[in-house]
Amino acid sequence: MKGVLVFLLFAAFAVLGACSNSASASGEREGGARKSLLDSFDLASMVPVYALGESVTLGTDDSNALAHARPAMQVSFDYDYFIGKHEVTCAEMGKDCGDSLPAINVTYYDAVLYANRRSVAEGFDTAYVYTGAMFDNEGSCVNLEGLVFLPAVSAYRLPTEAEWVYAASGGWKPDSGWNADNSDYRAHEVCSAFIDGNGVCDMAGNVMEWVNDWYVPFRKEPVADYVGGIDGGVLGERVVKGGSYRNSAASMHLYSRGDIYTVTSVSKAEYVGFRLAFGPIRSPMWLNRDGQQKSIIVSILANSMDMRHELGTNKVKIAFRDDETGKLAFVDYSGDNPRVVEIDDSIEVYHPDISPDGNRVAFCTGLEGVSGKSSVYVRTLDSIGSGLVKLDVENAAIPRWRVLESGDTVVVFVTDAGNNKDESAFRQASTWQVRFSEGKFGEPEKLFDGAYHGGISRDGKLAVSGARLLRARVSGHDTLWYNGEQACNASLSRDKSKRTLFLDFAGTTGRKFVGEDYATHEVILFADSTGTLERFTKAPAPYTFDHTEWIYGADSLVVATLVDVDGAHRKVVALNAFTGDVLEMLGGEELWHPAVWVNAYDRAVVNPDLDIDSAGVYFTPQMEFYGLELRVKMEYFWKSRDSVTAVVLGSSRAMFGVNASYVQSEKLLNMAYSSGDIFGMEFLTEHYVFSHLPKLRFLVLEFSPDFMWVTENSSWNSIYENSPGLRYDESHGFWVDSLPKGFETLVEKSYKARPGQMLPYSFDEFLLPSGGWGEPSVSNDSTLFRLDLPAVVNNMATLEKLVGEARARGIEVVLLVTPQNPRYAKTGAYGVYGVRRSVAQELLERAKALDVLFLDENKMGNHDYKSSMAFNTDHLGREGAKQLSERLDSLFRATRK
Structure with missing residues (x-):
């Protein structure tokens, strides 16, 4: 958005009437008598x-x-x-x-x-x-x-x-x-x-x-x-x-x-x-986005980059109960940009748990610690909660996914989730599991008496329960842990460590272990496979914990809600059981029973020496939008580098003006992006194009006279300084020897939002619709553009250097001049940014004199690109891109002969 190279998509608006309003702002109160809260304030300006x-x-x-x-x-x-x-x-x-x-x-x-x-x-x-x-x-x-x-x-x-x-x-x-x-x-x-x-x-x-x-x-x-x-x-x-x-x-x-x-x-x-x-x-x-009103919203406090840093991957999902509505909500961090999705359904949702593959969620209609009727459901984790199926049993509560040693996926549940303090009542309930495959439940099978809803270990030798007492079943024998003191929110880890976490009521055992007094639920306690306390984590002030669970796929991480002094469940956090570090993920009014799924496979396929916070992270939310376009182009680059024979570099004019689908003679990669200037061209060409495209025959560089006045601060420095991926590549010699294991995976899965409704194109094709040339608007003072300015001299020298380096490698260079509104020919300006036509002509002649193939499709406005071929005053639409691309293709063919 900064500098003269901003993507000028909507420069020529039609003249439209102003909207009407039912009332106008007024400093006069109705009848001169109505009192207002504003009367209490005296605010300057x-x-x-x-x-x-x-x-x-x-x-x-x-x-x-x-x-x-x-x-x-x-x-x-x-x-x-x-x-x-x-x-x-x-x-x-x-x-x-x-x-x-x-x-x-x-x-x-x-x-x-x-x-x-x-x-x-x-x-x-x-x-x-x-x-x-x-x-x-x-x-x-x-x-x-x-x-x-x-x-x-x-x-x-x-x-x-x-x-x-x-x-x-x-x-x-x-x-x-x-x-x-x-x-x-x-x-x-x-x-x-x-x-x-x-x-x-x-x-x-x-x-x-x-x-x-x-x-x-x-x-x-x-x-x-x-x-x-x-x-x-x-x-x-x-x-x-x-x-x-x-x-x-x-x-x-x-x-x-x-x-x-x-x-x-x-x-x-x-x-x-x-x-x-x-x-x-x-x-x-x-x-x-669907036009539904929300009086209370859930705020996302951590983005995909945070997830990648803390959990090793941004393939992360959070499911939870929005207690204000009683509905299931979730956030998918593996998407382009995380947002809260609430599934509109009348079914009450408690204790959701995400399936091992991350695609489904199981939940129940009853609450831990409360006896009574409860049912277990599974549904797809999508915006409509499709594929809803109910477990056909009389009573089922607190579902937990489990993968058996055979590889089968099952859902473990209990027949009653009530208070387990009474021994006989606890024994009357039982723990079951049921296979789940292809969207259907199998036949439930009883595992043992007792409602062990805190989890079962992989080998089945340990099960725990915590709803007033911390009960454990160890190798078939039932026992009571934590000296029989009150405990709740028990969760057994799903790895081989068999660690149990739980909350307590600040009892004697807990205070002795922690070494100080603390409030109810202020501390998460961790016990080993024998029930012996081994560590603890205190809640960040002024909160306490609730709804604690191990994070599936991340052995050392725990998800919990933070409860304020009024008892409201305000935040969902992830915390490290060993370091105590806390990552705030969600904020809201009442966020209950969070479950987090992490794609453990992603964490295993990447070279552990790679810094996942930087490797392949070409775009971050702190960058201007044109950095996102370059991030997309870098993914295309690494995926197709072994087959590319022609590459295009430049700004949005070239990005939308040349499309690989219309080029038949070469394997073309368009790396142009909005605000792409000579500095970006130089960096990408010297460090990526020359080093990683072994079959390259043609280097197509956009030449726009009005871009010869830019400096590194116009747009390139903003990209370079805020792109961890570019700087990480640089610190590793741009991988000229070889790419490490998993690098391309990191690039593909790095942060990438997609164009929203305000953009008329997609990242799948980078083509614009027809909008017409419109009026030949000018956005700068033409007297600012003089040929003797240092920027012009330096930029032309850089262009000449790139041409020489390419020719030394046997690569043909094409300087491409994209068409602009032909009506500029009747003005004193070359184009939208206001360069005088005489000055632009001089620069074109200098560029033409270089040892290049010169494809001037603008011809100082005397071209044959009809208004129906344009999107706006200096960008081509789909039809114009087809014509320009086919002419570039013809040039490729003629040069190869």
């Missing part, structure tokens, strides 16, 4: 918005609008709030960029941290909590681990999209704000243009603004107190509003929700800032 009882329209039903802004959705307010009079300034944020100018180049996380700082400075609580922060080399926050938004807190925060639109609707006049027609393509002092009747300025234009919401599609039905999506989908998309000094007034709309690229929490740009809001939202309502 904030304007009260009396929205209680009012509504606003988000989005639009206009068929010409972009899909992510449709349909229109009505949002009502049950509260008032404050909105910032203007965008937060450089002076307010402590940035050295002009006191009264809006603070720009800020990530969503930067805005959140500033909101918290101002809340604390003025004596308020904070609206955002998190467990850790990460910053890049420029001081921007690129990750807030475990970030949770607390809407009910009276604190400074970012406005919701609904709040922003309602406040902006009071005076939406893009023509009167700073826009591309009057701004000289730069930000201006806040409130130096239009100020609406309520005292709010710069809602339209100057700089685009972060709002608080995760992006989620709207729905047609109305919503009250809408606060965005429950998460950002597979990509983690955020909403930005308002347009900027780079946009024409005609292209600014209240309903617009994004920018010219995908926006995530780590995105930043010189034309994006933010303003604050203040005030509690007592009854917030989120939407999920």
